Amino acid sequence: MMQKILSVRTDVREGLYDITEEVKKVVTESRVVTGTVSVYVQGATAAIMIQENWDDSVQRDVINLLGRLIPKGVWEHDRQDGNADAHLKAGLVGPGEVIPIVNGKMGLSTWQNIFLCEFDGPRGMRKIVVTVTA
Amino acid sequence: MMQKILSVRTDVREGLYDITEEVKKVVTESRVVTGTVSVYVQGATAAIMIQENWDDSVQRDVINLLGRLIPKGVWEHDRQDGNADAHLKAGLVGPGEVIPIVNGKMGLSTWQNIFLCEFDGPRGMRKIVVTVTA
Amino acid sequence: MMQKILSVRTDVREGLYDITEEVKKVVTESRVVTGTVSVYVQGATAAIMIQENWDDSVQRDVINLLGRLIPKGVWEHDRQDGNADAHLKAGLVGPGEVIPIVNGKMGLSTWQNIFLCEFDGPRGMRKIVVTVTA
Numbered sequence: 080m081m082q083k084i085l086s087v088r089t090d091v092r093e094g095l096y097d098i099t100e101e102v103k104k105v106v107t108e109s110r111v112v113t114g115t116v117s118v119y120v121q122g123a124t125a126a127i128m129i130q131e132n133w134d135d136s137v138q139r140d141v142i143n144l145l146g147r148l149i150p151k152g153v154w155e156h157d158r159q160d161g162n163a164d165a166h167l168k169a170g171l172v173g174p175g176e177v178i179p180i181v182n183g184k185m186g187l188s189t190w191q192n193i194f195l196c197e198f199d200g201p202r203g204m205r206k207i208v209v210t211v212t213a
Numbered sequence: 214m215m216q217k218i219l220s221v222r223t224d225v226r227e228g229l230y231d232i233t234e235e236v237k238k239v240v241t242e243s244r245v246v247t248g249t250v251s252v253y254v255q256g257a258t259a260a261i262m263i264q265e266n267w268d269d270s271v272q273r274d275v276i277n278l279l280g281r282l283i284p285k286g287v288w289e290h291d292r293q294d295g296n297a298d299a300h301l302k303a304g305l306v307g308p309g310e311v312i313p314i315v316n317g318k319m320g321l322s323t324w325q326n327i328f329l330c331e332f333d334g335p336r337g338m339r340k341i342v343v344t345v346t347a
Numbered sequence: 348m349m350q351k352i353l354s355v356r357t358d359v360r361e362g363l364y365d366i367t368e369e370v371k372k373v374v375t376e377s378r379v380v381t382g383t384v385s386v387y388v389q390g391a392t393a394a395i396m397i398q399e400n401w402d403d404s405v406q407r408d409v410i411n412l413l414g415r416l417i418p419k420g421v422w423e424h425d426r427q428d429g430n431a432d433a434h435l436k437a438g439l440v441g442p443g444e445v446i447p448i449v450n451g452k453m454g455l456s457t458w459q460n461i462f463l464c465e466f467d468g469p470r471g472m473r474k475i476v477v478t479v480t481a
Contacts, residue, residue: 129442154277159268191390307444
């Protein structure tokens with residue numbers, strides 16, 4: 080068992096941030112050979128998504144898709160603080176993923192990377208809890 | 214390792230039910246300081262979502278959103294038992310979330326709560342399996 | 348702790364494949380009584396979904412729903428390799444689920460089965476990492 084909290088700064092209202100390398104460091108440091116790693120973002124307007132990182136286009140497509148499915152300004156919560164779309168996107172994508180550890184490394188395939196999804200930035204600090212279980 | 218099964222009664226066809234306090238009790242009782250807790254709902258027409266609980270509006274917005282994305286009565290399975298939309302909503306949101314335990318408490322942020330999503334109620338008993346791993 | 352990698356062949360571009368029995372075998376072999384099992388598919392165009400298996404109709408409804416929400420050919424990434432819809436579907440559904448183990452068996456309800464979702468097949472081999480934690 081090992082746990083670290085990562086901090087990520089975001090610089091746009093909506094965007095994906097690749098955190099694979101930071102999670103990899105925690106897994107390597109844990110020396111766990113077989114197990115799982117839980118990646119969980121705090122805050123009700125962000126999410127974690129496993130997605131391709133071959134080029135940047137899919138990341139922009141994710142934001143575009145969610146904007147089509149979940150438009151801004153038409154929800155009841157928008158009368159409270161105007162960011163209902165961000166909460167709905169975060170809830171649908173979900174705050175966490177659990178990734179297996181195989182032979183001491185994360186069992187991601189070549190094109191699978193781990194992304195923080197920011198839906199209500201920019202934020203000075205998004206906290207991501209990384210927990211390795213053996 | 215500790216496991217408990219929670220029972221929740223639902224009183225509407227579709228709605229969100231905050232189960233954070235019940236999960237918190239299991240985590241406290243487990244005395245685990247660093248680890249994870251898996252929250253999993255049984256039944257193919259319910260789901261678990263992490264969502265804001267500042268007011269009730271986001272919860273109604275979630276039901277409204279899913280109703281827009283997944284209308285009733287237009288699916289092949291509706292010819293069998295008329296609740297295809299509930300199965301599709303449950304599958305898309307997903308039956309479980311894994312939440313880190315940090316310093317003996319769930320690593321939720323201030324506004325993140327754990328909700329049971331009922332899509333085909335009312336039901337006398339929804340069973341939720343809570344498993345703490347150290 | 349026990350880990351196995353399952354191989355599944357897919358024979359259509361988009362479809363759901365029931366892998367519950369294969370996962371069950373790993374759980375039984377692990378002899379874990381109380382714990383969790385993580386099911387994770389490698390590859391950025393596939394996903395894991397818990398869904399009803401009473402008949403095949405819901406499985407076709409899932410593919411139909413995702414095709415409505417995420418049309419083909421309209422995304423930026425389609426200019427790269429034409430399968431943006433598959434990446435978006437995979438990211439939204441997600442590559443993994445964590446299922447509790449209760450009294451030596453997976454804590455699925457009667458109608459909950461585990462499905463591999465193929466969004467860019469046919470593929471000779473989809474690898475699914477199954478990790479049991481006690």
